[in-house]
Amino acid sequence: MIHLFVFLPALAGLVALFAPGMARRLGIVASGLTFLIGLGLFAQYPGEGYAFVTQTPLLEPVGVYYALGLDGTSLALALAIALVTFAGLIVLRDVPGRMVALALLMETGLLGIVSSLDLILFYVFYEATLIPSMLMLGLFGGQNRVRALVKFALFTLTGSLLMLAAILAARYLGGAESFLLEDLLAHRLDGAAAVWAFAAFALAFLVKTPLFPVHTWLPDFHAENHPSGLADVMGTLYKVGLYGFFRWAMPLFPAGFAEFQGLLLALAAVTALYGAWVAFAQTDWKRLLAYGALSHMGVGALGLFSGTEEGAIGAIFLLAASSVYTGALFLFAGMMHRRFGTLELTPTRGLAQHAPALAAFTLILVLAMVGLPGLAGFPGEFMSLLGAWQASPWLTLVGFSAVIASAAYALTAYQRVFHETPERPAGDLSRREWAFAVLATLGIVLLGVYPKVFSAVIEPSAQVFAQLVGGGL
Amino acid sequence: MSVLITLLLTALLATFAGFVMPSSEVRRVSGIGFALALVFLGVNWGEDQVLFNGLYVFDAFARGITLVVLLAALMAVLVGTRYLAATQAERFEYYALLGYAVLGAHVIGATTNLVVMLIGIEILSIPLYVLAGFRRDLESYEASVKYFLLGAAASGILFYGIVLHYGATGAFTVGAAGEGLLYFAAMALILTGLGFKVALVPFQWWTPDVYQGSPTPVTLFMASGVKAAAFAALARVLVGSGLEGPWGALFALMVALTVLFGNLAALVQNEAKRVLAYSSIAHAGYAALALLGPDAGPALGYYLFAYAISTGLAFGVLSVVDEGKGVPYGALRGLLQRAPLLGVGWVFAMLSLAGIPPFVGFWAKYLVILEAARGGAYGLVVFALLTSVVAAFYYLRLLALAAFSAPASMEVPAARSGARFALVVAAGLVVLLGLWAGLGFGLFANAAALAP
Numbered sequence: 001m002i003h004l005f006v007f008l009p010a011l012a013g014l015v016a017l018f019a020p021g022m023a024r025r026l027g028i029v030a031s032g033l034t035f036l037i038g039l040g041l042f043a044q045y046p047g048e049g050y051a052f053v054t055q056t057p058l059l060e061p062v063g064v065y066y067a068l069g070l071d072g073t074s075l076a077l078a079l080a081i082a083l084v085t086f087a088g089l090i091v092l093r094d095v096p097g098r099m100v101a102l103a104l105l106m107e108t109g110l111l112g113i114v115s116s117l118d119l120i121l122f123y124v125f126y127e128a129t130l131i132p133s134m135l136m137l138g139l140f141g142g143q144n145r146v147r148a149l150v151k152f153a154l155f156t157l158t159g160s161l162l163m164l165a166a167i168l169a170a171r172y173l174g175g176a177e178s179f180l181l182e183d184l185l186a187h188r189l190d191g192a193a194a195v196w197a198f199a200a201f202a203l204a205f206l207v208k209t210p211l212f213p214v215h216t217w218l219p220d221f222h223a224e225n226h227p228s229g230l231a232d233v234m235g236t237l238y239k240v241g242l243y244g245f246f247r248w249a250m251p252l253f254p255a256g257f258a259e260f261q262g263l264l265l266a267l268a269a270v271t272a273l274y275g276a277w278v279a280f281a282q283t284d285w286k287r288l289l290a291y292g293a294l295s296h297m298g299v300g301a302l303g304l305f306s307g308t309e310e311g312a313i314g315a316i317f318l319l320a321a322s323s324v325y326t327g328a329l330f331l332f333a334g335m336m337h338r339r340f341g342t343l344e345l346t347p348t349r350g351l352a353q354h355a356p357a358l359a360a361f362t363l364i365l366v367l368a369m370v371g372l373p374g375l376a377g378f379p380g381e382f383m384s385l386l387g388a389w390q391a392s393p394w395l396t397l398v399g400f401s402a403v404i405a406s407a408a409y410a411l412t413a414y415q416r417v418f419h420e421t422p423e424r425p426a427g428d429l430s431r432r433e434w435a436f437a438v439l440a441t442l443g444i445v446l447l448g449v450y451p452k453v454f455s456a457v458i459e460p461s462a463q464v465f466a467q468l469v470g471g472g473l
Numbered sequence: 474m475s476v477l478i479t480l481l482l483t484a485l486l487a488t489f490a491g492f493v494m495p496s497s498e499v500r501r502v503s504g505i506g507f508a509l510a511l512v513f514l515g516v517n518w519g520e521d522q523v524l525f526n527g528l529y530v531f532d533a534f535a536r537g538i539t540l541v542v543l544l545a546a547l548m549a550v551l552v553g554t555r556y557l558a559a560t561q562a563e564r565f566e567y568y569a570l571l572g573y574a575v576l577g578a579h580v581i582g583a584t585t586n587l588v589v590m591l592i593g594i595e596i597l598s599i600p601l602y603v604l605a606g607f608r609r610d611l612e613s614y615e616a617s618v619k620y621f622l623l624g625a626a627a628s629g630i631l632f633y634g635i636v637l638h639y640g641a642t643g644a645f646t647v648g649a650a651g652e653g654l655l656y657f658a659a660m661a662l663i664l665t666g667l668g669f670k671v672a673l674v675p676f677q678w679w680t681p682d683v684y685q686g687s688p689t690p691v692t693l694f695m696a697s698g699v700k701a702a703a704f705a706a707l708a709r710v711l712v713g714s715g716l717e718g719p720w721g722a723l724f725a726l727m728v729a730l731t732v733l734f735g736n737l738a739a740l741v742q743n744e745a746k747r748v749l750a751y752s753s754i755a756h757a758g759y760a761a762l763a764l765l766g767p768d769a770g771p772a773l774g775y776y777l778f779a780y781a782i783s784t785g786l787a788f789g790v791l792s793v794v795d796e797g798k799g800v801p802y803g804a805l806r807g808l809l810q811r812a813p814l815l816g817v818g819w820v821f822a823m824l825s826l827a828g829i830p831p832f833v834g835f836w837a838k839y840l841v842i843l844e845a846a847r848g849g850a851y852g853l854v855v856f857a858l859l860t861s862v863v864a865a866f867y868y869l870r871l872l873a874l875a876a877f878s879a880p881a882s883m884e885v886p887a888a889r890s891g892a893r894f895a896l897v898v899a900a901g902l903v904v905l906l907g908l909w910a911g912l913g914f915g916l917f918a919n920a921a922a923l924a925p
Contacts, residue, residue, distance in 0.1 A: 059836070059910040061771070062843055120839075124830040131824065134869075138877035146873050150866065157829075157865045161858040164839070168846040168854070 002052040002068050005037045005078070006111045009085070013104030020097025027089045027100040031107065035082040038075075045075055048460035053117065055180075063171070063178035067117040072457030073246065073316050074114040080320040081110045081237050083443060084327040088233045091331055091436035094338065095228045099140050106132040106234045113240050119167050119179040119248065123160070126240070130156055133238060136231040141224045148217075148224040155217045159204030166200035169193060170252055181247075185468070190255055198256025201249035202264070209241030209297050211264075212271040222290040222330075227343060229334035232286065233327040236293060242300055242319050246312060250304075251468040257307070258470070264305045265388070269395040272298030272402035280409040285333040285343045288413055292369060293326045295402050296377075302399045303384025307469045311387020312462040313455055318380025320454060321447050325368040325376055328440040332362050335433060336417070339426040345416050352418040355428040359418045361437040366410045368444045371403050376444040379451035474522060476539060477529070479510040480579055484572030491565030497554075503568040504550045507575065511543050527646070528589050529580075533918030537774040538582030538705040540916065541781045545698030546575045551895035552789040553690030555888070560797035562607045562688055570600035571694065578702035585713070587635045587645045587663075590706050594631070594670065597702060598624050601695065605687040608797060616686025623669065623679040631666025634659050648713025660720070663710060670703035673761060674730040677754045681738075684750030689795045692746060693788035696753050697781035704760055708773055711764050712923040725765060725853050731758030732856070736863040745791055745800040748867060749784065752826065755864060756780050759841055762857060766844030773844075774917025779825070779837035779906070786899040787822035790815050793888045793896075805871065807880025814893060815886065818900045819875045825903045827868040828861060833906040840914075 012030030016023035045051050053069035070078065085107045089100060109129030116122035130153065137149045171179055174187035189197055207214045225231040250257045257264075275295030282288040300318040303311035335358065336351070337343050352359035368375035381403060388396040429437060447454060483506025490499050514536060522531040549571065557563035577596030584590050602624065606617025635645070637659035642649035651659070668676040684692045716724055735755025742748045760780065763773035791800050793815060794808070809816030825834035838861070846854050888896065906913050 057911065059914060061914065062840065064910065124835070127835070128830045131829065135876070138873055146877060149873065149877075150869055153869055154862060154866060158859075158862045161862055162855070164842070165846075165851075165855045165858050168843055169851070172846055 001037065001041065002054060002070065002115065005034060005041060006068065006115060007108055008034050008037070009104040009111070010108035013101045013108070016101035016104060017098060020101065023097030023100040024089065024092075024095075027104055028086070030104060031082065031086040031089050034107070034111075035079075035086045038079045038082040041070065042075055042079060042457075045070070045072070045457060047457070048072065050117065055117075058118075058121070063176075064120045065118045065178060065180055066121060067180055068112075068115045069117045070115050071461045072459070073243075073461045076316060076320045076454045076458055077114045077243060078111055080323050081107065081114070084233055084237060084324055087436050087439050088230050088327065088331055090439070091433055092228050092230055092334070093432065095226065095230050096140060099136055099226065099230060102132040102136045103230055103234050106136075106238070110234075110237050110240070114243060117181045119170065119181065119184060121179075122248065123164060123167060126244075127160055129238060133231070133235060136234070137221065137225055140226040140231065142227075143224070144220070145224045148220040152217045152221045155207050155214060159207040159214075162200040163204035166197040169197050173197075184252055189253055194253040194255040195259050196256070198249060198253035198260065201244070201253070202260060205241040205244040205249055206267070207241070208239060208244065209301055210239070210294065211241075211267045211298065211301060212274055213267075215271070215275075215294055218294060219287050219290045222286045223284060225286075227334060227337040229286075229330035229332075229337075232289075232330040232333075236326050236330065237323050239293075239297065239323075242297065242304055242315055245301075245304055246316060246465060250307070251465060254468065254470050261305060261307065261391070265302060265392050265395050268298050268301035268305055269398040270298070271295070272302065272399045273405065274298075276402045276405035276409060280405070280412070282409075283345050285336065285345060285413075286330070288345070288409065289326060289329055289333065292406065292409065293322065295406060296322045296326070296369075299381055299384050299399050299402060302388040302395065303386075306387040306391035307466065308387040308390050309459075309462045309466040310383050311391070312465050313458050314380050314383025314385070314387055316458050316462070317451065317455055318377070318384055321376035321380050321444075322369075324440065324443050324447070325365050328436075328444075329362075329365050329369065331436070332358075332365065345413055350419065350421050351426060354426045357429045357434070357437070361429075361441060362418065363414065364441055364444065366414050368448065370407045370410050374445070374448045376447035378448060379455065383455075474524060474531070475513040475517065476510050476531075477576075477579065477583075479506060479513055480572070480576040483507065483510065484569060484576050487565065487569040487572045491569065494565075496563050496565040496567070499565040499568045500550060500554070500563075503572050504547065506572065507543055507546050507550065511540075511547070514539055514543065528586050529583055530585050531583050532922055533916075534705070534708075534770055534774060534923055535583035537778065537917040538701055539579050541701040541778050542575055542578040542582070542698040545694050545701070545781050545785055546571060548697070548785045548789060548895050548899065549690045549694040552693065552792045552888075552892040553688075554891060556689050556792045556795055556797070560608045560688065562609070564607075567604065567607060570604050574600040574604070574694070575698070578698055581702045582705040585647050585709055587638060587647060587710075590709070591628070591632060591635060593702075594706065595628060597699065598628065601691070601699065604691045605683060607691065608688045610797075612686040613688065616683045619679055619686075620683045627666045627669030627676070630662050630669070634662030634664075634666055637662060646713075647710050660714060664724075667703065667707045667710060668727070671700060671707055671757050671761070672754050673727050673757055674734045674754070675727075677731070677734070677757075680754055681747055681750040684753070685744065685747045685799060688797075689746065689788060689792040692750075693785055693792060696749065696788060697785045700753065700757065701777040701781055704757075704773065704777055707761075708764060708769060709923055712769055716765065721765065724761070725850055728758050728761045728765070729853055729856055731755065731761065732860045736860045736867075739867050740863060742867075743802055745802065745805060745871065746795075747799075748871065749787055749791075752864065752867070753784065755860070756784070756826075759838060759857060759861075762845040762850075762853065763841040765850045765853070766846075766848040768847075769844060770923050771914065771917045772840040775914055776837040776841050778913065778916065779833040782899055782902050782906075783822050783825040783832075783834050786818050786896065786903060787826065789892065789896050789899060790819045790822065793892055794886050802874055803881060805874045806878045808875040811880050811883055811885050812888070814896060815888065816875050818896045820872055821900045821903050823868045823872040823875075825907070827865045829865075831904070831907040833903050835907065836910045836914075
């Protein structure tokens with residue numbers, strides 16, 4: 001079943017690549033089925049440990065296995081990925097067929113990233129997902145797409161190639177027999193080797209989280225992608241850096257992590273505040289959302305880098321939940337682009353009078369992003385900050401002020417677009433957009449009101465994580 | 474044995490068939506000959522043969538190298554037709570010379586005797602000097618003369634090294650034990666000569682001009698087949714004699730300089746063949762990484778195999794696009810829209826050469842880097858990985874040109890059916906071997922078997 005879960009989207013994507021005419025219908029069916037399979041796996045999940053594990057030699061002489069499996073964390077993230085891709089494909093009407101195909105290929109890559117139990121396999125999925133992402137940007141992007149693409153690709157590749165060196169070190173200096181997660185965990189590195197290896201992993205994952213000095217690819221990437229927002233959604237899901245820290249970098253090299261914990265916490269706090277600050281100055285929806293999401297990742301990272309169980313639960317929860325509402329907001333931006341032909345924040349004033357339903361649903365999403373209790377953003381942020389407080393109260397205060405600042409940029413932008421005097425009339429939600437908006441809102445409210453549905457499955461794996469990492473400073 | 478005879482007969486037949494039939498028929502003769510050799514190779518797979526008192530060693534490594542060379546030759550024959558017709562370079566001698574070159578490459582792969590190796594190198598090189606000048610214009614002549622002068626000098630150095638090697642050890646086989654100044658000088662000269670042939674820095678200067686000036690299908694064969702054969706010789710010598718002490722450090726330095734120079738120089742080119750020429754220098758550096766490991770055979774062989782397919786695919790596309798004047802960046806613009814097959818082939822080739830999974834180039838690069846790491850060359854591994862970020866930059870630029878730029882005109886380069894078949898097979902292999910990593914990795918022998 002897990003093979004089908006991971007590879008069904010890619011199969012549909014390959015078919016869709018050759019029959020772009022039926023790509024959209026095929027995409028909805030395939031991603032819907034994937035989501036249903038995901039729900040089925042979620043229902044069967046025993047509650048802790050890895051389930052649905054499968055293992056076949058891939059390149060046996062050098063210890064590379066095709067090993068998949070899901071624990072609570074991967075399951076939560078996989079469900080978020082499947083849901084958001086499905087929702088995105090439902091709502092979009094005017095995207096080219098080949099782009100849908102690429103999005104499906106990318107979904108497989110993302111599901112592979114979260115379910116790999118072999119480090120090389122993880123690396124393969126991690127890198128391979130870059131290709132559809134690049135192609136979507138290059139083929140369907142805006143004016144300066146090639147520059148944005150090269151920036152994005154080089155940032156990612158620089159990090160991940162160094163990671164490849166560290167992957168080899170992790171196995172050969174540690175003396176493991178293979179690249180399987182359990183094998184590597186049984187032979188963990190120590191001393192200077194662990195510090196270097198962790199540094200290389202950290203660089204790769206910081207680029208992909210992203211955190212402050214290496215985030216500069218993010219705004220360009222989002223601004224230049226197709227205005228419908230599908231590629232942005234997939235790009236948001238591709239921000240798997242925190243997951244990489246959680247699953248690989250920190251448990252494998254706790255000694256290295258201990259060296260860098262202070263620095264990482266500081267970077268996370270700076271990112272949270274900086275993202276919110278810069279988001280305030282943006283005049284373009286996509287750039288605003290990009291910086292807003294950056295700020296969120298900062299808060300999540302603050303939780304994760306505390307090394308505590310609460311922080312880890314918060315970070316993963318925030319990662320899963322924020323991909324739902326950030327993705328949905330990118331798609332709403334696409335809806336506004338369809339109505340006005342622009343993503344500028346000013347010329348679309350007064351939308352609330354013509355499109356009340358659009359305004360209401362957008363408000364829910366914006367409030368979720370701000371972290372209003374009762375919606376999906378809050379539990380993750382709260383738990384993250386709770387964990388972070390145990391590691392560093394002062395930096396937690398900085399992170400907390402970012403949460404306040406997020407209200408400033410999000411509500412200002414909302415006011416500009418939806419309130420004030422109406423300029424041009426615009427249609428309200430179509431039926432398809434209604435379906436999407438209801439689905440997204442249901443998810444967000446459910447996660448906000450009853451976070452336990454996710455946090456309960458994340459908790460055991462966060463416990464294991466906290467034990468492996470050793471509880472922080 | 475049957476492979477050797479088939480290749481010899483193919484070359485001879487192509488030589489004489491040209492007197493009685495048109496060159497397009499000779500093409501068929503040599504194509505069938507290479508395919509037949511491939512069949513014999515497959516039939517005899519797994520059978521080691523040592524003939525002529527140990528002068529001809531047909532072991533697993535030799536079979537792998539022969540496979541690479543034959544694939545490269547078939548590719549060159551199949552994709553070259555349009556290019557050769559457009560440049561009036563299709564004469565029957567072309568196929569005869571190619572046949573001899575393949576024979577020479579096979580001989581190099583299948584021997585551990587230095588003299589036979591030298592003979593193989595000459596059988597391979599002399600036809601290539603002629604093939605490089607096969608297009609009748611100044612650039613092609615220049616390529617030919619440059620290749621000949623430097624190649625002949627390299628052969629001379631190699632020859633001298635072999636003589637000194639005999640003087641120091643009393644044997645012509647690789648890996649004969651020796652010591653002292655004479656042995657040191659012999660090994661230095663042999664390494665210099667072979668370094669020329671595989672284009673390691675600082676012996677790489679001929680590569681860009683020769684690759685750019687030669688007819689594109691010939692460049693295809695040089696980059697994939699000839700490189701594999703030259704590496705086979707280098708691997709036999711180095712694995713045989715070992716890389717202990719100063720040799721290891723010196724060789725590691727050469728590898729580092731090679732990947733650095735190849736990638737940096739490729740960055741500032743504006744013609745596709747020239748970029749690929751510099752990139753082939755860098756790839757020689759990556760392949761040489763494997764020789765620093767304890768079991769070089771499988772990783773090196775697989776790298777050469779993967780590189781031959783990927784670069785063969787890239788040069789195959791260029792052979793169709795090229796009109797004889799080289800391929801400036803403008804000619805690649807919008808290739809994906811103009812000619813989807815060529816465009817997809819080009820995109821796959823660039824991704825594979827850049828070493829991005831799930832393409833075969835990734836596993837190849839992974840394996841050589843793994844090998845170097847097992848040999849303890851961590852610094853070099855990190856350095857090579859960092860330079861491959863530079864490589865990703867120019868490959869992505871070439872990819873972006875073909876896939877994302879709007880074409881200046883919608884004129885479509887027409888690939889003939891043979892070329893289309895070859896490109897589809899190569900592109901399919903690049904993906905298939907990338908997805909199913911275990912496939913094909915067992916083609917090559919372990920290093921213990923490389924030395925006699």
